[in-house]
Amino acid sequence: MEAALQNLYRIQMIEETVIEDSDAGLMLRFKDGDAEAxxxxxxxxxxxxxxxxxxxxxxxxLAEDLAQEIFLRVYEAGxxxxxxxxxxxxxxxxxxxxxxxxxxxxxxxxxLKNMEDGGGIPETEISHTASAxxxxxxxxEQQTVSRxxxxxxxxxxxxxxxxxxxxxxxxxxxxxxxxxxxxxxKAVKSLIHRAKETLAEKLKPLLPGLINI
Amino acid sequence: xxxxxVHEVLDDFLNGKMSGSRSRDMxxxxxxxxxxxSTLSPAERIEILPVLDETLEPSEDFDAxxxxxxxxxxxxMSADFSKESRxxxxxVWRHPWQLTAVGALAALLAAGIFLRHSGDRYGLxxxxxxxxxxxxxxxxxxxxxINNLDLLENFDTIEKMTPAVDGSQEQRSxx
Numbered sequence: 001m002e003a004a005l006q007n008l009y010r011i012q013m014i015e016e017t018v019i020e021d022s023d024a025g026l027m028l029r030f031k032d033g034d035a036e037a038x039x040x041x042x043x044x045x046x047x048x049x050x051x052x053x054x055x056x057x058x059x060x061x062l063a064e065d066l067a068q069e070i071f072l073r074v075y076e077a078g079x080x081x082x083x084x085x086x087x088x089x090x091x092x093x094x095x096x097x098x099x100x101x102x103x104x105x106x107x108x109x110x111x112l113k114n115m116e117d118g119g120g121i122p123e124t125e126i127s128h129t130a131s132a133x134x135x136x137x138x139x140x141e142q143q144t145v146s147r148x149x150x151x152x153x154x155x156x157x158x159x160x161x162x163x164x165x166x167x168x169x170x171x172x173x174x175x176x177x178x179x180x181x182x183x184x185x186k187a188v189k190s191l192i193h194r195a196k197e198t199l200a201e202k203l204k205p206l207l208p209g210l211i212n213i
Numbered sequence: 214x215x216x217x218x219v220h221e222v223l224d225d226f227l228n229g230k231m232s233g234s235r236s237r238d239m240x241x242x243x244x245x246x247x248x249x250x251s252t253l254s255p256a257e258r259i260e261i262l263p264v265l266d267e268t269l270e271p272s273e274d275f276d277a278x279x280x281x282x283x284x285x286x287x288x289x290m291s292a293d294f295s296k297e298s299r300x301x302x303x304x305v306w307r308h309p310w311q312l313t314a315v316g317a318l319a320a321l322l323a324a325g326i327f328l329r330h331s332g333d334r335y336g337l338x339x340x341x342x343x344x345x346x347x348x349x350x351x352x353x354x355x356x357x358x359i360n361n362l363d364l365l366e367n368f369d370t371i372e373k374m375t376p377a378v379d380g381s382q383e384q385r386s387x388x
Contacts, residue, residue, distance in 0.1 A: 042276075042279070046271050046275065046276075047268075047269075047270065047271060050269055050271050050275070051268050051269055054269050060269060060272070063269065064271070064272060064275055064278075067271075067275075068275075068278065068279050068282055071279060072279075072282065072283060072286065075283060143267075145262065145265050145266070146265070146266050146267050149262055149266055167229060168259075168260065168262075168263045169263045169266075171232055171233050171234070171236045171237050172232050173229060173230065173231065173232035174229035174230070176232060188229075189229060192229065196256050196257075196259045197256060199259050199262075200255050200256040200258075200259055203259070203262075204255065207255045207258045207259075
């Protein structure tokens with residue numbers, strides 16, 4: 001059983017490596033002038049990058065604008081791309097910088113604060129396509145969790161927030177997060193630990209019910 | 214992923230050693246399995262939250278908007294480039310005398326450097342310092358004599374002492 005499990009994980013790891021390698025390969029093809037390669041990369045990473053930006057700003061329009069800016073920077077940096085690190089490390093380093101720069105802007109902070117004070121995210125901006133298979137009658141509970149999580153995430157210091165989002169939402173390992181944020185793996189572990197402690201404290205009333213969702 | 218598989222790798226998952234689809238599968242299982250989720254501490258249950266959060270699908274026109282923006286930026290970049298090129302041409306056309314002056318100055322500078330280096334090549338030197346040294350060469354040779362003046366002044370004394378060192382004086386001292 002254990003051997004079968006290990007085989008399954010090995011196959012999954014190989015598949016992920018192939019995707020990673022093909023990402024770098026596509027970027028190198030794009031560097032050589034193959035515009036179609038960029039189109040493929042764009043199609044592959046659009047959804048994760050929009051959602052990544054959304055975790056920072058919680059606004060669809062702004063998240064898509066940020067995603068657009070991230071891909072434009074990837075396009076412009078294509079000529080100087082070197083496949084030294086994993087493509088996703090490079091991509092998320094650009095994405096993290098763009099998102100953190102955005103939320104540091106005073107007018108963006110004010111707008112996000114006003115949006116929060118105004119009762120959270122407008123319903124029209126939410127796509128109710130959660131990753132977990134939830135039933136319709138659980139939707140309200142899920143929205144409650146999302147709103148509470150949003151408020152709590154917004155209150156985290158920006159490094160804790162970035163590390164938490166990269167690790168928990170984008171499914172990147174501590175090592176990858178460390179490479180993206182240019183800090184040690186130990187520092188990432190510490191940032192995420194503190195983020196989890198803070199979130200657990202803030203979301204204490206919701207956590208017992210989570211196992212029934 | 215079943216409960217047994219989850220328990221096998223739960224520690225790795227909680228210690229951040231998992232990534233990608235394996236990590237996502239773990240979260241999905243923990244979110245839908247009360248038995249497995251109940252083994253987690255309150256802080257560890259935070260791990261479940263991301264899969265319960267909303268995810269966005271890109272707007273239908275996102276692709277088109279991106280490519281439109283890309284075209285706009287590329288057009289702006291090429292416009293900037295051609296503007297710079299036009300700017301250079303305009304300067305040449307508009308300020309011909311300044312360019313002539315700069316050219317003449319550069320030519321003078323180049324000629325000066327050339328003449329100086331060609332002089333070196335043929336052993337010619339216009340360094341007045343070297344001539345001054347050549348003229349004073351005799352004086353420099355005399356300096357050796359001046360430095361040994363003490364010895365020369367005592368030469369007579371040495372000469373006078375020389376007979377005293379010969380055999381007659383030795384005989385006198387024996388006597």
